[in-house]
Amino acid sequence: NAGVTQTPKFQVLKTGQSMTLQCAQDMNHEYMSWYRQDPGMGLRLIHYSVGAGITDQGEVPNGYNVSRSTTEDFPLRLLSAAPSQTSVYFCASSLGLAGTSTDTQYFGPGTRLTVL
Amino acid sequence: SQQGEEDPQALSIQEGENATMNCSYKTSINNLQWYRQNSGRGLVHLILIRSNEREKHSGRLRVTLDTSKKSSSLLITASRAADTASYFCATDDEGNNRLAFGKGNQVVVIP
Numbered sequence: 001n002a003g004v005t006q007t008p009k010f011q012v013l014k015t016g017q018s019m020t021l022q023c024a025q026d027m028n029h030e031y032m033s034w035y036r037q038d039p040g041m042g043l044r045l046i047h048y049s050v051g052a053g054i055t056d057q058g059e060v061p062n063g064y065n066v067s068r069s070t071t072e073d074f075p076l077r078l079l080s081a082a083p084s085q086t087s088v089y090f091c092a093s094s095l096g097l098a099g100t101s102t103d104t105q106y107f108g109p110g111t112r113l114t115v116l
Numbered sequence: 117s118q119q120g121e122e123d124p125q126a127l128s129i130q131e132g133e134n135a136t137m138n139c140s141y142k143t144s145i146n147n148l149q150w151y152r153q154n155s156g157r158g159l160v161h162l163i164l165i166r167s168n169e170r171e172k173h174s175g176r177l178r179v180t181l182d183t184s185k186k187s188s189s190l191l192i193t194a195s196r197a198a199d200t201a202s203y204f205c206a207t208d209d210e211g212n213n214r215l216a217f218g219k220g221n222q223v224v225v226i227p
Contacts, residue, residue: 031213041219042219042220043159043217044217045214048214056213090158092158092159098208098209098212098213098214098215099147099208099209101147101164103147103149103208103215104149104161105159105161105215106161107158107159109158110156110157
């Protein structure tokens, strides 16, 4: 199993550009989520999905869109990039919902995004 | 939303010593988890402790949970240089489909 994969590893955008960060998992996990990690801030939840066709907002959703058309894929779209979105983005998946015995998160390697 | 908070933020120890870090949280939980992050990598799950458990061991790791104080500690015994990493706690929020991560503890083990 490849686990959780993310592309690209690095990206530089100009303010106002849009892009999609890709995330895929091959573990048949229902629960997927996107986090951003900033220095001194820990991980903050952007959006999450409890299954194909179902998404919900996390702690910091503004400026980001998600969709979940398949169990495997959970792309994150930046609509109009801003310097405040410079961060490291992590995708994660788990078999079960948060708070269940199967909510161990499996993380991708991350995407380092810089917005100029 | 709740957020785990680790304490202390940074720890530097000699190889062979024990490292202890703490995490506090604010609401009722079902589980508490600890993760490790090596520099430039994704987080890796270390151990999960349920709210009805008080202590759990996994190799050189020992986790305790005190639900009355809403706190947990992670002890790494006989530390090695390879334990150099950031350590995060994560808690669920009862009734909420989310995990909340703390800000992390940076541990440096000096060979």
